[in-house]
Amino acid sequence: MPVLETTDLTIRFGGLTAVLDLNIYLEAGELVGLIGPNGAGKTTVFNMLTGVYKPSAGTINFCGETLCSAQHAMLPSLISMKGIARTFQNIRLFKELSVLDNVKIAFHQHVKYSLATSFFHTGRYAAEEKEIEKKAIELLQLFDLDNKQNEQAKNLPYGEQRRLEIARALATNPKLLLLDEPAASMNPQETQNLMELIRFIREKFDLTILLIEHDMSLVMGVCERIYVLDYGKVIAQGTPAEIRANPKVIEAYLGGENIA
Amino acid sequence: MKFRSLIKMGVVFAVGFVLHLLIKVGFINGYYDHILTKICMFIIAAVSLNLINGICGQFSIGHAGFMAVGAYTAAIFTKNPDLFIPAAIAGMPRFFIALAIGGSVAAFVGFLVGLPTLRLRGDYLAITTLGFGEIIRVLLLNWKFVGGASGYFGIKPYANFLSVYILAVITVVVLSNFIASSYGRACIAIREDEVAAETMGINTTKYKIIAFVLAAFFAGIAGGIYAHLMQAIMPRDFSFLVSIDILLMVVLGGLGSTSGSIVAAIFLTIVTESLRRFQSLRVIIYSLVLIFIMIFRPQGLLGNQEFSTPMLKEKIRLLFNRTKSGKGHTSTEGTE
Numbered sequence: 001m002p003v004l005e006t007t008d009l010t011i012r013f014g015g016l017t018a019v020l021d022l023n024i025y026l027e028a029g030e031l032v033g034l035i036g037p038n039g040a041g042k043t044t045v046f047n048m049l050t051g052v053y054k055p056s057a058g059t060i061n062f063c064g065e066t067l068c069s070a071q072h073a074m075l076p077s078l079i080s081m082k083g084i085a086r087t088f089q090n091i092r093l094f095k096e097l098s099v100l101d102n103v104k105i106a107f108h109q110h111v112k113y114s115l116a117t118s119f120f121h122t123g124r125y126a127a128e129e130k131e132i133e134k135k136a137i138e139l140l141q142l143f144d145l146d147n148k149q150n151e152q153a154k155n156l157p158y159g160e161q162r163r164l165e166i167a168r169a170l171a172t173n174p175k176l177l178l179l180d181e182p183a184a185s186m187n188p189q190e191t192q193n194l195m196e197l198i199r200f201i202r203e204k205f206d207l208t209i210l211l212i213e214h215d216m217s218l219v220m221g222v223c224e225r226i227y228v229l230d231y232g233k234v235i236a237q238g239t240p241a242e243i244r245a246n247p248k249v250i251e252a253y254l255g256g257e258n259i260a
Numbered sequence: 261m262k263f264r265s266l267i268k269m270g271v272v273f274a275v276g277f278v279l280h281l282l283i284k285v286g287f288i289n290g291y292y293d294h295i296l297t298k299i300c301m302f303i304i305a306a307v308s309l310n311l312i313n314g315i316c317g318q319f320s321i322g323h324a325g326f327m328a329v330g331a332y333t334a335a336i337f338t339k340n341p342d343l344f345i346p347a348a349i350a351g352m353p354r355f356f357i358a359l360a361i362g363g364s365v366a367a368f369v370g371f372l373v374g375l376p377t378l379r380l381r382g383d384y385l386a387i388t389t390l391g392f393g394e395i396i397r398v399l400l401l402n403w404k405f406v407g408g409a410s411g412y413f414g415i416k417p418y419a420n421f422l423s424v425y426i427l428a429v430i431t432v433v434v435l436s437n438f439i440a441s442s443y444g445r446a447c448i449a450i451r452e453d454e455v456a457a458e459t460m461g462i463n464t465t466k467y468k469i470i471a472f473v474l475a476a477f478f479a480g481i482a483g484g485i486y487a488h489l490m491q492a493i494m495p496r497d498f499s500f501l502v503s504i505d506i507l508l509m510v511v512l513g514g515l516g517s518t519s520g521s522i523v524a525a526i527f528l529t530i531v532t533e534s535l536r537r538f539q540s541l542r543v544i545i546y547s548l549v550l551i552f553i554m555i556f557r558p559q560g561l562l563g564n565q566e567f568s569t570p571m572l573k574e575k576i577r578l579l580f581n582r583t584k585s586g587k588g589h590t591s592t593e594g595t596e
Contacts, residue, residue, distance in 0.1 A: 051458075076458035077459075077462055077463040079459075081461050085459070085460075092453050092456040093453075094453055095453075096564070097448065097452060105457070107442070108442050111442040111443075113441075113442075117441075118442070118444070120437060121437050121441070129441075168460065
């Protein structure tokens with residue numbers, strides 16, 4: 001059974017159909033790429049998968065559960081609890097907060113002490129807060145950010161902000177991780193490191209990953225399967241080698257003969 | 261860590277106790293006693309509003325409405341000896357129970373107001389709470405049982421300095437604890453980025469409502485204190501301008517800083533009282549003070565920092581460096 005499966009997923013904004021009849025699936029442990037020219041609807045797909053947008057039609061199934069269908073749509077927070085985490089194309093960290101707090105916030109859904117406990121800091125409070133802090137620091141160590149845990153997130157260099165976003169997403173303990181242009185504006189060396197990092201976290205956290213990326217070296221190097229989206233429709237899918245040779249893909253990116 | 265907070269609590273209680281003694285022996289006269297109590301009441305109101313506006317990042321301007329609900333509810337319970345609470349419970353215990361009921365009713369009203377509006381993002385909350393405050397005021401104006409426009413009189417002066425001081429300390433401790441907890445972090449996450457908070461598994465509507473209801477509860481208590489301090493309450497005591505006064509304390513102290521709200525509540529109450537002798541000029545001076553503070557310190561008195569010993573040490577160190585080198589622009593790096 002696939003971890004994620006969408007059936008005829010469609011969303012319209014007024015007269016614009018941003019995504020039409022999207023059918024994709026991800027098997028457990030797969031690392032799949034979602035590529036396409038600008039404005040193809042890739043981020044919109046992510047927004048539907050995480051509940052930020054409500055699809056106009058179609059269903060999303062995640063680990064045998066329906067996240068969203070014509071009848072109902074789950075809240076983003078509930079989807080996160082089911083095990084889908086994401087990063088954002090235009091980094092959405094909690095900018096004014098410390099690096100450590102950014103990660104601690106993501107642990108919130110696993111907090112067991114009650115609201116009443118939080119008023120008086122009694123019972124489990126201290127032990128559990130300590131545990132959260134320990135876990136958060138461990139996670140930051142993996143991403144080589146633990147020496148910056150007290151800095152404000154907005155003061156980190158761009159590459160580190162991207163890493164922090166991934167760390168924060170992992171703190172929610174997801175099964176499926178959606179990465180939205182993780183290599184945007186990174187230099188080749190940083191992209192290379194990121195590639196290794198993505199492979200590493202997939203093994204370590206037992207993840208299934210769907211990633212949007214424009215950097216073809218990253219996509220071709222790390223993904224096992226690729227979907228190509230153009231004008232809201234999947235125009236091709238397959239292994240990196242197949243995608244590279246697909247004339248439709250080349251046409252979508254570079255334009256067809258009749259246009260040129 | 262634990263030791264330090266014990267010392268802190270010790271100092272806080274010592275200050276309260278000393279002030280209480282000074283009032284008892286008559287060193288602080290009735291007028292200043294009244295002002296001190298009023299300051300404590302405003303601290304409760306400001307710190308609770310800070311939870312909505314500063315911590316959760318929602319813009320509420322109806323705090324006086326919740327205070328009115330709490331004030332009238334508590335007053336009804338202390339004035340009518342047979343109402344719900346057995347008449348055997350009288351005096352101070354009755355006052356505290358009445359406050360708790362006043363707070364709870366305000367919290368319930370807060371829940372009813374918050375439920376539909378807090379689902380939305382943006383300025384809806386400001387408009388709704390503004391309207392809510394006015395609705396409460398007009399309702400009270402027309403409610404004969406509590407005296408309508410002429411006011412509700414003969415409320416016993418249960419709100420003495422010591423009891424209100426203790427209530428203020430409890431409020432500050434409970435709310436600071438909440439803010440420091442994971443639940444508080446969830447609220448701060450909503451302020452920082454609502455979409456990101458949602459995708460991190462935080463049910464934004466739920467936490468906004470929690471913060472709102474909690475703040476309404478303490479506003480209700482502040483209102484109850486007000487009623488038993490002034491001994492007479494009128495609907496116009498809870499007008500829109502009072503909400504703005506409390507909002508000013510929060511903004512002036514620094515949005516999101518609990519200690520800032522406390523400092524500003526003390527400061528603004530003193531300014532208001534000391535300007536009384538200037539009568540109509542008072543409003544102008546008051547406004548000028550605010551304008552100047554906002555020009556020279558737009559982030560509020562304490563910014564979004566909390567007042568703490570490490571922060572104080574840092575400030576003193578900076579000050580010391582500055583005077584030693586004789587130049588204002590020396591950076592801190594020199595000493596490290």
